[in-house]
Amino acid sequence: MCHRMGKQRAYTLGARGEAMAATRERILRSVLDLSEEKMTIEITLDEVASRAGTSVQTVLRHFGTREGLLDAAVAKASAEVAEExxxxxxxxxxxxxxxxxxxxxxxxxxxxxxxxxxxxxxxxxxxxxxxxxxxxxxxxxxxxxxxxxxxxxxxxxxxxxxxxxxxxxxxxxxxxxxxxxxxxxxxxxxxxxxxxxx
Structure with missing residues (x-):
């Protein structure tokens, strides 16, 4: 019984981690998509959250601040560019x-x-x-x-x-x-x- 609960907890934590990673990816992709449509200074957290299908609070939980979000988006775009x-x-x-x-x-x-x-x-x-x-x-x-x-x-x-x-x-x-x-x-x-x- 204890062994089964441990496995179930590990599975739940793994699934939660995957969901968090997917949300983070959606948020970053939203920033990058928005940056192709408008100046970076014009991009708001509300727009990012809306496009990513999440809340501003979730965006801030992942990245801390708008600046942290933009820095992470820049790092992601730079890595993609190097590969391309x-x-x-x-x-x-x-x-x-x-x-x-x-x-x-x-x-x-x-x-x-x-x-x-x-x-x-x-x-x-x-x-x-x-x-x-x-x-x-x-x-x-x-x-x-x-x-x-x-x-x-x-x-x-x-x-x-x-x-x-x-x-x-x-x-x-x-x-x-x-x-x-x-x-x-x-x-x-x-x-x-x-x-x-x-």
């Missing part, structure tokens, strides 16, 4: 395909973040994001960069950063209205020209 940008190093065409797919999914959101970088919390994300993009460029094109020992590596990396930046995607995709395939082809042409000239 994963590509085989040394394959420029694959790298451009991955980065354009990433921008198709998050480009408008990233541009919205960049427009808010005066906010210290957003600036804390955007600043490291720029460094991560440069590191991504160096990793993706390391083989091509190493094959040009006499070239100015920093200059080549600067040019590759510009050619693969979200603003390059915006100019082609949003401002020019090109489709994703044409955008990918133009960005690949830029990268190819930079690598050939280097």
């Amino acid at each position: 940008r994963r590509a085989p190093a040394g394959d420029p065409e694959a790298a451009i395909g991955v980065i354009v797919a990433h921008y198709e999914r998050r480009g408008d959101f990233v541009l919205r973040l960049l427009s808010q970088e005066h906010d210290p919390r957003i600036g804390a994300v955007v600043g490291p994001g720029k460094l991560l993009h440069r590191a991504w460029v160096e990793e993706m094109f390391q083989r091509q960069l190493d094959a040009r020992p006499g070239a100015d590596r920093d200059a080549l990396v600067d040019l590759l950063v510009v050619a693969t930046d979200v603003y390059a995607w915006k100019l082609l995709r949003r401002d020019r209205g090109l489709d994703p395939d044409t955008t990918r082809a133009r960005m690949f042409a830029l990268v190819s020209a930079i690598l050939a000239a280097g």
Whole structure:
């Protein structure tokens, strides 16, 4: 009898833990979805709770404060971005395909973040994001960069950063209205020209 009650209690605690994790995930996803629709400063706890199908009190129980919630959402988004940008190093065409797919999914959101970088919390994300993009460029094109020992590596990396930046995607995709395939082809042409000239 005691053994059965212990098993039942462990099962109940496990189920409760899973339910809490699912609620936390719904809350974070609600913040991320809302941040794609409006400025972060405009997002209220009431909106987050409503979209997550829970109460403001539950949101605060999970994250403590609105700031704690936003910090956790930023950490989650950063982890998702790192995964989305994963590509085989040394394959420029694959790298451009991955980065354009990433921008198709998050480009408008990233541009919205960049427009808010005066906010210290957003600036804390955007600043490291720029460094991560440069590191991504160096990793993706390391083989091509190493094959040009006499070239100015920093200059080549600067040019590759510009050619693969979200603003390059915006100019082609949003401002020019090109489709994703044409955008990918133009960005690949830029990268190819930079690598050939280097």
